[in-house]
Amino acid sequence: MSNSLAVVNCAQLVTLAGARRARTGGDLRQLAIIDDGAMFIRGDRIEAAGKRREIEPLITGDCEVIDAGRRVVMPGFVDAHTHPVFAGIRANEFEQRTTGATYREIAARGGGIRATVRATRNASLKDLVKVGKRYADWFLRGGTTTIEAKSGYGLTIEDELKILRAIKQLDEETPLNYVPTFLGAHDIPSEYKTRRHLYVSLVVNEMLPRVAEETLAEYCDVFCEEDVFTTEESWQILSAARCHGLGLRVHADQLSLSGGAKLAAELNATTADHLEHVDAAGIAALKAAQVQPVLLPGSVYALGSNRYPPAREMIDAGLAVVLATDFNPGSSPTPSMPMVLSLACTQMKMTPGEAISASTINAAYSLGRGDEIGSLEKGKRADFVIHDCRDYRELAYFFGIEHAWRVYVSGELACQKPDR
Numbered sequence: 550m551s552n553s554l555a556v557v558n559c560a561q562l563v564t565l566a567g568a569r570r571a572r573t574g575g576d577l578r579q580l581a582i583i584d585d586g587a588m589f590i591r592g593d594r595i596e597a598a599g600k601r602r603e604i605e606p607l608i609t610g611d612c613e614v615i616d617a618g619r620r621v622v623m624p625g626f627v628d629a630h631t632h633p634v635f636a637g638i639r640a641n642e643f644e645q646r647t648t649g650a651t652y653r654e655i656a657a658r659g660g661g662i663r664a665t666v667r668a669t670r671n672a673s674l675k676d677l678v679k680v681g682k683r684y685a686d687w688f689l690r691g692g693t694t695t696i697e698a699k700s701g702y703g704l705t706i707e708d709e710l711k712i713l714r715a716i717k718q719l720d721e722e723t724p725l726n727y728v729p730t731f732l733g734a735h736d737i738p739s740e741y742k743t744r745r746h747l748y749v750s751l752v753v754n755e756m757l758p759r760v761a762e763e764t765l766a767e768y769c770d771v772f773c774e775e776d777v778f779t780t781e782e783s784w785q786i787l788s789a790a791r792c793h794g795l796g797l798r799v800h801a802d803q804l805s806l807s808g809g810a811k812l813a814a815e816l817n818a819t820t821a822d823h824l825e826h827v828d829a830a831g832i833a834a835l836k837a838a839q840v841q842p843v844l845l846p847g848s849v850y851a852l853g854s855n856r857y858p859p860a861r862e863m864i865d866a867g868l869a870v871v872l873a874t875d876f877n878p879g880s881s882p883t884p885s886m887p888m889v890l891s892l893a894c895t896q897m898k899m900t901p902g903e904a905i906s907a908s909t910i911n912a913a914y915s916l917g918r919g920d921e922i923g924s925l926e927k928g929k930r931a932d933f934v935i936h937d938c939r940d941y942r943e944l945a946y947f948f949g950i951e952h953a954w955r956v957y958v959s960g961e962l963a964c965q966k967p968d969r
């Protein structure tokens with residue numbers, strides 16, 4: 550393979566170039582689009598992105614040239630909230646919800662997260678990597694090149710480590726990039742139901758030290774919710790995680806206003822995720838502490854709810870919003886960022902431009918990778934997608950189809966749609 554690569558003939562090169570920070574307010578709509586753009590890549594890095602006439606002189610004989618065929622070229626999506634390693638599926642619960650059962654009722658009778666925990670405990674590392682590769686392929690096909698990946702379906706030391714090791718192996722063995730998060734506090738396992746304080750101690754005193762010692766996670770997350778972990782328990786776990794050098798993310802105010810956003814702000818967490826029930830005080834607290842909200846409309850949709858997080862209020866308050874899939878076998882069985890863009894525009898009234906900033910550059914900053922990915926700028930990793938459309942707004946407008954035509958990670962072709 551030649552060491553240099555040029556992408557030419559882009560109808561729109563959506564660079565998202567701009568200030569080196571997460572975007573807020575009106576900046577969310579500034580995508581820095583270059584019409585008739587082109588890009589020059591050396592090795593795994595972008596060397597230049599600009600007008601065709603600026604890039605053409607850089608193209609030498611040994612350079613591989615990709616003709617984008619007047620399509621849209623964009624950074625790969627960065628999906629900043631996923632649960633991609635689990636065994637089994639929960640189509641039975643999906644069916645039960647169609648006849649009136651709620652997510653919480655199903656969980657209260659031993660289904661939900663606990664059902665996936667049982668299946669995942671019974672799976673080997675090899676099994677998990679095998680199914681994980683199938684899902685990695687789904688992410689890539691949708692145009693996603695980096696995902697944040699949570700554990701949380703093991704809930705014993707060995708099973709949580711098994712999931713984190715599977716994430717590491719998937720990162721090494723697939724073109725998709727994974728950012729690992731320890732979510733040992735995803736649920737109280739049934740064997741600790743009447744001794745929940747002992748489970749919190751297990752997470753704090755045994756799981757976190759092992760995860761940190763083996764450097765298996767960059768972040769720690771907690772499902773802070775009425776029937777799951779209280780704000781006090783979440784505080785204990787997240788404070789301990791911080792002492793081990795982990796960044797903090799919180800499942801906050803998803804099913805009720807349980808104080809997760811305020812907690813995330815108090816702890817200066819990197820993100821507060823979900824926020825379907827957040828109130829004005831919670832939004833103000835996130836703003837004061839510069840916590841990024843990660844909005845997950847796929848889970849609202851798949852649970853058949855219409856309570857979407859108040860994205861417009863958050864944008865008006867100056868928050869650097871992020872959009873992600875929440876891919877998991879219960880509340881959000883989709884790896885599709887284009888589907889999330891459609892929901893963000895139709896249900897949360899974000900503009901297509903805001904939705905793209907939220908799912909690329911802002912997501913990259915929320916994972917501590919704002920200098921590495923999320924835009925097409927000199928020096929960044931060449932993670933980009935050629936989408937089969939002429940106008941970036943089509944990504945949110947035509948929904949339920951796969952737009953990605955060619956997906957590149959580190960300057961190498963990771964996935965392609967057959968030409969018809």
Ligand code: NIG
Nearest residue numbers: 662772848875877878879880
């Ligand atoms: O983000 N809320 C907690 N965790 C997931 C659901 C996990 C599951 O149902 O398996 C979520 O929605």
Ligand code: FE
Nearest residue numbers: 630632800875
């Ligand atoms: Fe989640």
